[in-house]
Amino acid sequence: MSDWITSGKVKARESAEGLEIVIDGLTTQGRYYKPLVYEFFRKEWRGGRPAWGDYGVDIRMEHIGDPPMMDLDNLAKALLDAIKGFVFHDDSQVARLLVERFEGAREQITIRVWPLKR
Structure with missing residues (x-):
C-alpha cells in the first residue's frame, strides 16, 4: 500500500486492490465535491493512469x-x-456502485475504486 497523498481536505492512496480516497468534512451541497476532488487529482495525483x-x-x-x-x-x-479521466476513462465503466451513509465517529466521505475481474 502506498503512502497517502494529501492536499487540503482530500487524500488518496493506491494499493494492490485499487484506490482509496478520503474527503474530510461534509456539506449538504453535492456540487461542492466535484471541483474539490477534481482539483486534487489534477494538481496532486501522481498515481496510475486511467x-x-x-x-x-x-x-x-x-x-x-x-x-x-x-x-x-x-x-x-x-x-x-x-x-473520471484519472481513475477510469468514463463513469460508464462503473459496473458496481454502492453508496451509503451511516453515523460514525467523524464527518467524512470514503471512496474505494477497484477494477472488477471477470
Missing part, C-alpha cells in the same frame, strides 16, 4: 448526529465525474 474495463466503486458518507440533507445519488454523480 484504464479501460469495469470498475467497482464504494462511496461511504460518515456523519455525526442527524444525516445531512443530501441526495446520495447526486453525491455519487459528482464524485464519479470528479475522478
Whole structure:
C-alpha cells in the first residue's frame, strides 16, 4: 500500500486492490465535491493512469448526529465525474456502485475504486 497523498481536505492512496480516497468534512451541497476532488487529482495525483474495463466503486458518507440533507445519488454523480479521466476513462465503466451513509465517529466521505475481474 502506498503512502497517502494529501492536499487540503482530500487524500488518496493506491494499493494492490485499487484506490482509496478520503474527503474530510461534509456539506449538504453535492456540487461542492466535484471541483474539490477534481482539483486534487489534477494538481496532486501522481498515481496510475486511467484504464479501460469495469470498475467497482464504494462511496461511504460518515456523519455525526442527524444525516445531512443530501441526495446520495447526486453525491455519487459528482464524485464519479470528479475522478473520471484519472481513475477510469468514463463513469460508464462503473459496473458496481454502492453508496451509503451511516453515523460514525467523524464527518467524512470514503471512496474505494477497484477494477472488477471477470
